[in-house]
Amino acid sequence: MAEMQMRVEGPVKTRREGAILEVTLDAPKANAISLKTSRVMGLVFRDFRDDDSLRICILRSTGDKFFCPGWDLKAAAEGDAVDGDYGVGGFGGLQELPNLNKPVIVAVQGICCGGGLELALSGDLILASKTATFALPEIRSGTVADAASIKLPKRIPYHVAMDLLLTGRWFDAEEAFRWGLIKEICEPDALLPKAWELARLLESGPPLVYAAIKEVVREAENMRFQDALNRITKRLMPTVDRLYSSEDQLEGAKAFAEKRDPVWKGR
Numbered sequence: 001m002a003e004m005q006m007r008v009e010g011p012v013k014t015r016r017e018g019a020i021l022e023v024t025l026d027a028p029k030a031n032a033i034s035l036k037t038s039r040v041m042g043l044v045f046r047d048f049r050d051d052d053s054l055r056i057c058i059l060r061s062t063g064d065k066f067f068c069p070g071w072d073l074k075a076a077a078e079g080d081a082v083d084g085d086y087g088v089g090g091f092g093g094l095q096e097l098p099n100l101n102k103p104v105i106v107a108v109q110g111i112c113c114g115g116g117l118e119l120a121l122s123g124d125l126i127l128a129s130k131t132a133t134f135a136l137p138e139i140r141s142g143t144v145a146d147a148a149s150i151k152l153p154k155r156i157p158y159h160v161a162m163d164l165l166l167t168g169r170w171f172d173a174e175e176a177f178r179w180g181l182i183k184e185i186c187e188p189d190a191l192l193p194k195a196w197e198l199a200r201l202l203e204s205g206p207p208l209v210y211a212a213i214k215e216v217v218r219e220a221e222n223m224r225f226q227d228a229l230n231r232i233t234k235r236l237m238p239t240v241d242r243l244y245s246s247e248d249q250l251e252g253a254k255a256f257a258e259k260r261d262p263v264w265k266g267r
Helices: 035-050 075-076 115-121 138-143 146-153 158-167 173-178 188-203 207-220 225-233 238-244 245-259
Strands: 004-009 013-018 019-023 056-061 067-069 104-108 109-113 125-129 134-135 184-187
Touching: 004 035, 019 035, 019 188, 056 067, 056 188, 067 115, 075 207, 104 115, 104 188, 109 115, 115 146, 125 134, 125 173, 125 188, 134 173, 138 158, 146 158, 184 188, 207 225, 207 238, 207 245, 238 245
Parallel strands: 019 056, 056 104, 067 109, 104 125, 109 134, 125 184
Antiparallel strands: 004 013, 013 019
């Protein structure tokens, strides 16, 4: 096993094992996100994006009661503006970070609501403890769950998303799994080991293909099928162009022909 490295930056802790980065939100008492915390998270995720030696990220938080309730109302009462500077990646450092072409796994335990749920939706795969609970309660305080109003109807059936957005009601991990919002429900003590197991599986895969998948999915979201396919086949997407010219593309073909496991180099 690769050596584990730990780093702490205020309300955010990181540890690294091989090509996997674990990012932990540690902002007592509830892991709410202030402007300062958001800016720190943005720098951490930007560094993850830009470090070619890192391939997979796990996002988690400390404690059992809260994953993240979203906006830090205490910080808001002390002067944080809701339209303030959230940093390079937008709220939570992740949901507006451009060109993040690496898989992000989110491990959710406890309360995950408002901006916390929007943060989880910024990941690619969500694992949840059986104790996790979710809600978008913004409607009850007379405001809009902006990112969730964009993302949720694209992730789950429209009528279910609208129910959650218009009522602000709470729902549990079982319901979240039933609608396909999360990948897997875990026992509380198995959540983090399961996230690491998944991360190690992805770590063994082809990073250039992951990058191409993420760019294609992101860019094709608002395109017609044929337009998106043309951009792929004509190598107009940077990650696709890099993949088609890579050693890894050739290695995949050779490994298949030679009936062996491929050795991915990310180049």
